[in-house]
Amino acid sequence: MGSQTPPHTFPPAPPLGEGDDHDVTLELPSTDRRPHRYFILPNGIEAVVISDVNADKGAASISVQAGSMNDPEDLPGCAHFCEHLVFISSKKFPEEDGYKAFLKANNGGSNAGTGMTHTDYFFDVAPRALKEGLERTADFILNPLFPTSQVDREVNAIEAEYKMDLPNDPHRQYQILYTLAKPGHRLNHFNIGNIESLVTLPERDGRSPRDELVDWHAANYCGRRIKVVVFGREDVDTLQSWVTNLFSDARISTQGLPLTGPNAVFRSFDIPFRPEELGKVVFYQAIRKSRNITIHIPIPDVRHMYRTKPFWFIVRLLGYEGNGSVLASLKERGWATSLDTWIDERTPGYGLLGLHIMLTADGLKHWTEASALVFDCVRMLRRRSHDLEQVFEEQQEISNLKFRYRQKRDSVAHVKNLVQRLRHPVPRSKVLSSATIFEEYNSSFINTALEHLQLENAIVFVESQELPANGPPTFTTTEPIYGGRFTVDSLQKFVQLGDTIDPTLHLPNPNPFIPKNFELTPTGTVSDVPLLLSDTAYSRLWYKKDTTFLLPKSSIKMKLQSPLINASARGAALSLLLIELTHHVFSTEEGDAEVAGFSWYAGGVHDTLRFNMTGFTDKLGFFVGRIISTLLNFAVDPTTFGNVVEQSKQDLKNELFQPPYLVVYHEAPKLLVETHWNQEELIQELENVTVSDAVAFRTELFARLHIETLVYGAISEEGAIKLHSNIEKAIGSAALTPNEKGGPPRSLLLPEGYEGTKEFTYGNSEEPSNGIAYTLYAATGVDDRTTRLIASLVLQVARAPFSSILRTQEQLGYAVKLHPDVVEGSLVRLQAYIQSDREPAFVESRISDFFGHKLGGILRDLSDDDFAKYVQSVVDALEEKLPNPDEEAFRIWEAITHGRYEFDRRATDAAHLRTITKADLVDFYDRYLNSSSKTRRKLVVYLRSQRTAPTEVKSGEKIEDIAAFRQGLVADKRATPVKPWTEYAKGS
Structure with a gap:
């Protein structure tokens, strides 16, 4: 008779083998026909390479099975310290910060993260630069120099990261959880590290943190602990040869160690709680x-x-x-x-x-x-x-x-997921x-x-x-x-279980949202741009058939427009509440829908309520119908209503309790939006609202609307028209007048030469750091393509030196960022935002020095070859092929909601970029960024910690009253369609 597993225990894991690279064929989704190859190098490195001849980006991820739980007992944060120093320089590539410059010139980026038992590195880059990117990354990981001159710099960066996490509830709770683990377990360990753990205490004991890091890296960054995944245009044979050539020299410092047990290659940790x-x-x-x-x-x-x-x-x-x-x-x-x-x-x-x-x-x-x-x-x-x-x-x-x-x-998402698996x-x-x-x-x-x-x-x-x-x-x-x-x-x-089980609990009922029909609809006009299927005073319907991804899925994006939504803070608050109440009431059905692969989002933007609903085409109509029915007909008792109101108020308050750099990032641009209601104004309106107020507002709102929808995916024109028609009938509104329709939000224009500063006090008394958003504007009218694209190029050139100078050299903080966009309404903007322990005025002075002086020299000294690389990098980003159907639907909807309906904007931008010269960049700099320019427009927002004294504004206007400031500004023209509506209609 065979042995049986004891009660309440699981059978043990089978012996962990090294793996077998013979005849391994990865099971893939039916939608993914890209060749994948799995193999193992002689030194134990496992690898997968993926070939996609149509790839717009090459990418790779390398995972090392050594993380914070592998730290030396007397050097907490060592693994994280290693992650920070690895990418600075290596044996083949000793130039410090050369990696960042290489990536920025090739439409690339990189990042890394230290986990409990692993450290992951990844990058993506233009396909032409994948081989060099892989060569650089492999050498950083296998042969880092750990330059002594940069140890203090990176320890300061880790200290800044640690301080940024101090006033964070999840970090605090998890650290408390770790302290409850049994004594001696690796879980109750300080995993991020700081100056004290990485420098002060080791040096007090006469130890060299760098020397110990070098020894730790040699022992842990070894072949049998490394996984590599590479994605590129090349065939799998070529990609495999690259991995083999670049990673075969990885040391085998685990030679002779067993695969399991206390001294194993891959350490397994016992459960930390007795x-x-x-x-x-x-x-x-x-x-x-x-x-x-x-x-x-x-x-x-x-x-x-x-x-x-x-x-x-x-x-x-x-x-x-x-x-x-x-x-x-x-x-x-x-x-x-x-x-x-x-x-x-x-x-x-x-x-x-x-x-x-x-x-x-x-x-x-x-x-x-x-x-x-x-x-x-x-x-x-x-x-x-x-x-x-x-x-x-x-x-x-x-x-x-x-x-x-x-x-x-x-x-990049594919390689990150696969290396983790x-x-x-x-x-x-x-x-x-x-x-x-x-x-x-x-x-x-x-x-x-x-x-x-x-x-x-x-x-x-x-x-x-x-x-x-x-x-x-x-x-x-x-x-x-x-x-x-x-x-x-x-x-x-405190908690005792009764003799009986709560009778309201039962197993899930059969799920009504599970699709049964997965056939792709054969009908539907094939077009590169969406078709306008109907346009009336009441509504407008856009349609785009998916001809690329061929999934049995569709989506519908919809905006309901009414002047009531944003005409007052009360209208904005009640509109927000309608969405939250719909979510709350629909949640019992939403659970089934989400399990079956459906999702939806709703929110308010300017004078519209916007919805995004997506899932399998077979049941999409049913799903959308249930959401719309809930929105129009929900009924709640006063207690439930009060709970939703309180949660809405709490969410609004917590928006201002995010890390300071995120608060200024989100809040600073709102100062120049024509009509905007802040969190305090919305909370005040929610204080005394009642169920009857919400119901009355809903009735008034849905009496007169304009509806605009986009139906995208594996759905026929007839199916799209039916979906749209069902929504129209369910809502049953009258049409808005042309004057009531309004349009996209407009920007407020700063006058030439304006400088202003607005200071807020951060609500979190535990936060020691300040936030600053520093924004330079070029107000050039609605969608001045040339100026917008020049700003994109300037931003691309500026990113690497901005980070190198302000974050790395001047050590202003861990979060030192440039805004990735350059468009705010009709404004072109370049925005820097930083979280720092330093006084806001000092941080501003350093940003001003970069934009007002250093950046000019960088642009003037740019070689023709480097300029061409930066142009190509931005062109590459614009010409990236659509990665999935969600992205295609998003791009179409973005063109609609921006109000210009320029569906070929990316292609037009890419072509126009090639006409821009280096002289154009210098001229843009002198006009809009140079500190001596008379036409420069600057707006700075300070988010001051309660531990920092109020700041004295030494130049420009100190904005005391936001309403008065905004009233003194003129709004730009509203965006209009680039073509007459008739040119988008089917058959035109």
């Missing part, structure tokens, strides 16, 4: 205005059980939002507004199952019952285990559909498919997984600014690394 560390509740004092429960349950590493995915199957049932779910039950009681679930399985040896509930004010009072409801759901699943196979089969059907018809990822202990043919597909139902595995999800195995975080009434009297402890305040207690002291 029974005595579990069954805890952590009361955490939030920085943001928030009320949340987060449940963490450590689980065994079962990634080898990819065919059943027992914990993933369960976590999807816990996170289900339809009738009978935990969330539906919580919403019915008025205790919660959202619920999310996940599994973190990035660390070999264990995983963490997580569940996050966003509570209402009343929900915080009932956090104990809300927590118990989660475990009631687990008990319900155990009790109904004999019925789970039918639910699994539905999940299996959906997972097969999602994988089979998954839209192709672009090059290579870290999983699954057959190499299934590294992609195993992430999605549920292959085989196994009741034993699922029941065993359910037994792990016990109340006594959980750690529950209760997050709020004030302690709940049924909690402890005070926050007693301060976590030393990030400063989070908390109190730990026994979970079962």
